[in-house]
Amino acid sequence: MKFRFFVGEAVDSLVRNWVMSVAAIVTVLVSMFVLGIGAFIFVNLQNATSGVRSKLEIEVFIRNTASPDQISQLGDQIKAMPEVRSVNFVSKEEAMNRLRESMKGHEDVLDALSGNPLPPSYEIYLKDPSQIDGVAGRFYNNPIVDNDTGTHNGVRTGGETTDRVLQVTHYILIGGAGFVALLAVASILLISNTIRLSIFARRREVEIMRLVGATNWFIRWPFIMEGVFTGLVGATGAMVLFLLVQNFFVDKIINEMPFLGADTVPTFWLLLFIIIGGGLLGSLGSGLALRRFLKI
Amino acid sequence: MKFRFFVGEAVDSLVRNWVMSVAAIVTVLVSMFVLGIGAFIFVNLQNATSGVRSKLEIEVFIRNTASPDQISQLGDQIKAMPEVRSVNFVSKEEAMNRLRESMKGHEDVLDALSGNPLPPSYEIYLKDPSQIDGVAGRFYNNPIVDNDTGTHNGVRTGGETTDRVLQVTHYILIGGAGFVALLAVASILLISNTIRLSIFARRREVEIMRLVGATNWFIRWPFIMEGVFTGLVGATGAMVLFLLVQNFFVDKIINEMPFLGADTVPTFWLLLFIIIGGGLLGSLGSGLALRRFLKI
Amino acid sequence: MIRFENVSKVYDPNIVGLKDVSVQIERGEFAFLVGHSGSGKSTFIRLLLKEFEPTKGSITVAGRNLGRMRRAAVPHHRRNIGCVFQDFKLLPNRSVAENVAYSLRVTGQPPRSIRRKVPEILQLVGLGEKMSNLPDELSAGEQQRVSVARAFVNHPSLLVADEPTGNLDPDTSVGIMQLLYRINRTGTTVLMATHDREMVDKMRKRVIALEEGSVIRDEDKGLYR
Amino acid sequence: MIRFENVSKVYDPNIVGLKDVSVQIERGEFAFLVGHSGSGKSTFIRLLLKEFEPTKGSITVAGRNLGRMRRAAVPHHRRNIGCVFQDFKLLPNRSVAENVAYSLRVTGQPPRSIRRKVPEILQLVGLGEKMSNLPDELSAGEQQRVSVARAFVNHPSLLVADEPTGNLDPDTSVGIMQLLYRINRTGTTVLMATHDREMVDKMRKRVIALEEGSVIRDEDKGLYR
Numbered sequence A, B: 001m002k003f004r005f006f007v008g009e010a011v012d013s014l015v016r017n018w019v020m021s022v023a024a025i026v027t028v029l030v031s032m033f034v035l036g037i038g039a040f041i042f043v044n045l046q047n048a049t050s051g052v053r054s055k056l057e058i059e060v061f062i063r064n065t066a067s068p069d070q071i072s073q074l075g076d077q078i079k080a081m082p083e084v085r086s087v088n089f090v091s092k093e094e095a096m097n098r099l100r101e102s103m104k105g106h107e108d109v110l111d112a113l114s115g116n117p118l119p120p121s122y123e124i125y126l127k128d129p130s131q132i133d134g135v136a137g138r139f140y141n142n143p144i145v146d147n148d149t150g151t152h153n154g155v156r157t158g159g160e161t162t163d164r165v166l167q168v169t170h171y172i173l174i175g176g177a178g179f180v181a182l183l184a185v186a187s188i189l190l191i192s193n194t195i196r197l198s199i200f201a202r203r204r205e206v207e208i209m210r211l212v213g214a215t216n217w218f219i220r221w222p223f224i225m226e227g228v229f230t231g232l233v234g235a236t237g238a239m240v241l242f243l244l245v246q247n248f249f250v251d252k253i254i255n256e257m258p259f260l261g262a263d264t265v266p267t268f269w270l271l272l273f274i275i276i277g278g279g280l281l282g283s284l285g286s287g288l289a290l291r292r293f294l295k296i
Numbered sequence C, D: 001m002i003r004f005e006n007v008s009k010v011y012d013p014n015i016v017g018l019k020d021v022s023v024q025i026e027r028g029e030f031a032f033l034v035g036h037s038g039s040g041k042s043t044f045i046r047l048l049l050k051e052f053e054p055t056k057g058s059i060t061v062a063g064r065n066l067g068r069m070r071r072a073a074v075p076h077h078r079r080n081i082g083c084v085f086q087d088f089k090l091l092p093n094r095s096v097a098e099n100v101a102y103s104l105r106v107t108g109q110p111p112r113s114i115r116r117k118v119p120e121i122l123q124l125v126g127l128g129e130k131m132s133n134l135p136d137e138l139s140a141g142e143q144q145r146v147s148v149a150r151a152f153v154n155h156p157s158l159l160v161a162d163e164p165t166g167n168l169d170p171d172t173s174v175g176i177m178q179l180l181y182r183i184n185r186t187g188t189t190v191l192m193a194t195h196d197r198e199m200v201d202k203m204r205k206r207v208i209a210l211e212e213g214s215v216i217r218d219e220d221k222g223l224y225r
C-alpha cells in the first residue's frame, strides 16, 4: 500500500525529471564503469605479476659429502615448509648438463674435468616471494648445505633482480590498489554530488510538500527509492558496458596471451556488485542529500 | 565594460548558487585529480617497464679466428644501426671472469683449462625491444660470428623470456593508455553532466531573462565564464591535491626505489594543463548545456 | 481556535513583519484580514502554519501552543489547517489532480476515497476539465482555484486563505466566496486575507485590519475601511 | 501599434487559448483587457511578446509582423515592450534593484545611468527601502510592484500589464493606476489585463472583453460589464 505508493512516486519522479534522472544515471554509470574497469585491470595485473614472481627461487647447494638419506631428508623438510609452493631437486648430473648447455660449443672445457665437481641442489619456489629471506635463512647453518666457513654462500636467492622485480611489482600493486580505492571514493563523491544537486534543484517542491503536512519520511522515501533506482539502472548499464568490453576486447587479449591468465569476471559477481553497489550508492547519495535539504 | 559586467555576473552567480557551484567544482576537482593520478601512474609505469625492457639484449659471439680489426669494424657497424641504444664489448678475459664468478666455489674446474676457450662477444641493447628479431637477423650470416654450420647459435637473444616480458609490458601499457583515455572521456562526461544539471536547475531564470529582452549571448556569456571559473577552480584544487600527493607520497617511493626513475611532474606543465584543461572543460560544459536549454 | 498573544515578528536585518499583535479568533468564526501591501497579513498566516517562529509572543492554534510543539508534530498540525497560499505553491511536476490528491495522501487516506474526492472538489471550483493538466498549463486564476481546492479537500477544522481571489474575476470570486461561506457554515473556522473591498463590504463579517504589522482595527460585521 | 488579425491559439492537446481574435490598438491608446479566469487574456499578452506562435492568424506590433520576425530580432522586440507579468517573473537570486537593473543592462545602458534610474523608479512604486532585498523577502504586493517598476524603467513605447494590481490593496492599486495613466499621457500605449471592476469603471477607457478566447465586446469608454 504505502510501499507501492512510494515506488510509484519514485518512478513518476524519475520520468518527470528525466533530465536530472539521466544526468544522475550517467554519473553512476560512468563512475561504476570506470571503477569496474580499474578493478578488472588491477586484478589481472596482479595475476600477471604473480606469474613473474613465481619464477623467483631459492637455490640450496648441498655438500658433496652429504648422504642420499640426508639429502632426501632435507627435501622432506623443505616440502613441509608452509611457505613453499614447489621444490625441484637438481642432481650433480643435472647441474653438469645445465652448465654444459650454458657453455654452448665449448663443452670441451668441461670434458677436461676430473669427475663432476658441481654440487647437487634444491630449487625452491615460494608461494609469496616476500618470504625469500626468511626461508633462505633456515639453511644458513644447516651442516649439509655447502656453505664456506663464516658465510652462507651455499644458499642463493634471486638477489638483486628478485628484490627489484619484487619491489616493482609490489609498488605497482600498492599503487594499483590505491588507485582503485581512489576511484571508489571518487565514484561515491561524484554520485552523491549529482544526486544532491538534483534534489537541491527540487528544494522548492520539498518545501511545498512540507507545508501541506507531509512528514519527513513521507517526503524522503520516494527520494531514497529514486536514488536506489538511479543507482540500479546506472549500475546495470555499467555492467552491460563492462560485459561488452570484456567480450569484444579482453577475451581477444586472453586468447593471444593465455599466460597472462586474465580472469573474466563471472556474471554472478557482477550482478551482486550491481545490486549492492548501485542500490547502496543511490540510497546513500539521496539519504545524505536529503539530510541537508530537509531540515524540520 | 561589457566584459567586466559578464565577469561580475559570473562571480555573483557562483556565490549565489553556491551549492551548485560547489557541486560542479567538486566534480571537476575529483575527475581531474583522478585523471591526473591515472596519467601519472601510467607515465611512471612506462618508465619502470622500460627499465625492465632495457635489460633485454642481443649477444653476438665472435669467432676466435676473427682479427681485432674485424671485431672493431663489427662494433662500428653495430653502433651505426639506428635501432641500437648501446653496445658493450665483452672480451675473452671478461667472459672468463663472468664464468668464473658464476661458478662460485668451483673455480678449480676452470683452472684445469688449457687457455681460454670462451669467445669474445658484443652485448647489444636496443631502443625498442620489439626490434630484437630484426636486428639479430643481421648477424646470422656474418662470417666472423661464431655460428655452427647451418645454425645461427652464435647470436643469442632473450628469447622466450624477452617475448613474454615484452608482451606483458606491451599490453600493460596499452591497457594503461586505454584506461587513461577512458578516464579522460569519463571526466569530460561527468563535468559537462554536472554543469548541465546546474544550468538545467536555473532554466526558469534563463526564461525570465529571455522575456525581458536579453539576447542569447547576453545570457550565455556569464554562464560560460562561470563554467570557465568552475573549471579553473576545480582544476587548481586538483593540482594542489596532486602536488600534495606527489610530495608526501610519491617522493618517498622515489627515494626508496630510485631505479623506478619516477618522474615528478613539473609545476609548469601542471599549470598549463589546468589553464587549458580546466578552462576548456568548463566552457565546453556550459556551452553544450546552454545549447540545449537556450532555444530561441 | 487561534490565539496570538503579543506576537512580534522581525525579519532580518530589521524589517518589521508583525508588531505586538494580540488577536483571538473563536472556533467557527469567519474573519477577514485586511491591510496595505506589506502590512503583515502573510506573515500572520505563515506564523499560524509554523513556517517560522515569532520573534516574541506566543501563538496557540486549536489549543496547542506552537512554541512548545515538537518537530514531529508539525506535519500533523499543518494537515489540520487548509491553506490557500498567495503564490499558490503547486507542485510544478504534478497534474492538478495529483496536486490536490497529495494533501490527502499525506494523511494516509485510502486510494479509493482519494479517487472519489479529488474530482468532486475540482468540479466544485470549476476545473473538472483541467484535472490532468500541469499547473504550468493553467491560467493564473485556474492555479489559484487548484490551491483553493487543495486547501478544502481535507475538510480541515481551520481554513486559512491568503488572497484567494487575487487573480479571479468578480464572478468567479463570488463563487469562491460562497464556497468559503458554506464551509464556514459547517463549523469550519475561516480566516481570509484579502484586498477585495467589494467582497468584505458585502459579507459584513469580522474584519481585522493591519498596518505596518500592528492591528489598527478589529470589528465585527466590519467594512473594508 | 498592435494588430491581431484572425488570431487563434490552440494549446496541446486541444485547449482553446484564443479563437479568431481581430483587434487593433492604436499608438497612445489605453486599453483594458477583461474576461473570466481562463478566457485568454494572458494568452493574448504572451503572443504579443512572441513567447510562442499563434496557431493561426498574424500579429503586428509596432509595424513589424511577428510571424516573419527573425529569431535574432526577438530580444530587441521584447525590449520595446515593458511587461508586468501575472506571476511577476523576478529573478529569484537577485536583489530588487538588480532585477530592475537587468532590463536596463540588456539594452546596453551605461552603469551610471542605471545607478540613477533604478532607485528613482523603485521610489516611485514605494519600494525605496527594499532595494537590496531578495524577491523572496518581499510580500506578494511588493513583488508585483517590482515587476511594474521593471516594466516601466525602460520607457518602452508599449506597456503591457497582466493583472498588475491583483495582489495590491485598493490604495496602492490606485497609485499604480495613476502611474500607468501618467505614462500613457506621455504617449506610451498601455494594455492592461485586469479583474478590477472598480478601476475599470472609474477610468472609462477602452475595454476589450474576452470570453473563452473570443472577443465578445470592444468599446471605448467602456465599463467592466
Ligand SMILES: Nc1ncnc2c1ncn2[C@@H]1O[C@H](COP(=O)(O)OP(=O)(O)OP(=O)(O)O)[C@@H](O)[C@H]1O
Pocket: C011, C012, C013, C015, C016, C017, C035, C036, C037, C038, C039, C040, C041, C042, C043, C044, C086, D130, D136, D137, D138, D139, D140, D141, D142, D167, D168, D169
Ligand atoms: N523573508 C522575509 N525577509 C525579510 N522581510 C520580509 C520577509 N517576508 C516578508 N518581509 C517583509 O515583511 C513585511 C510584511 O510582509 P507580508 O508578506 O506579511 O505582507 P502582506 O501583508 O502579506 O502584503 P501583501 O498584501 O503584499 O501580500 C513586508 O514589508 C515584507 O517586505
Ligand SMILES: Nc1ncnc2c1ncn2[C@@H]1O[C@H](COP(=O)(O)OP(=O)(O)OP(=O)(O)O)[C@@H](O)[C@H]1O
Pocket: C130, C136, C137, C138, C139, C140, C141, C142, C167, C168, C169, D011, D012, D013, D015, D016, D017, D035, D036, D037, D038, D039, D040, D041, D042, D043, D044, D086
Ligand atoms: N501552456 C498551456 N497549455 C495548455 N493550456 C493552457 C496553457 N496556457 C494556458 N492554457 C489554457 O488556455 C486558457 C486561457 O488561459 P489564459 O492564461 O490566457 O487565461 P487568462 O485569461 O489569463 O486567465 P486568468 O485571469 O486566470 O489569468 C485556459 O483555459 C488555460 O487553461
Ligand SMILES: [Mg+2]
Pocket: C041, C042, C043, C086, C162, D139, D140, D141
Ligand atoms: Mg501577502
Ligand SMILES: [Mg+2]
Pocket: C139, C140, C141, D041, D042, D043, D086, D162
Ligand atoms: Mg492570466
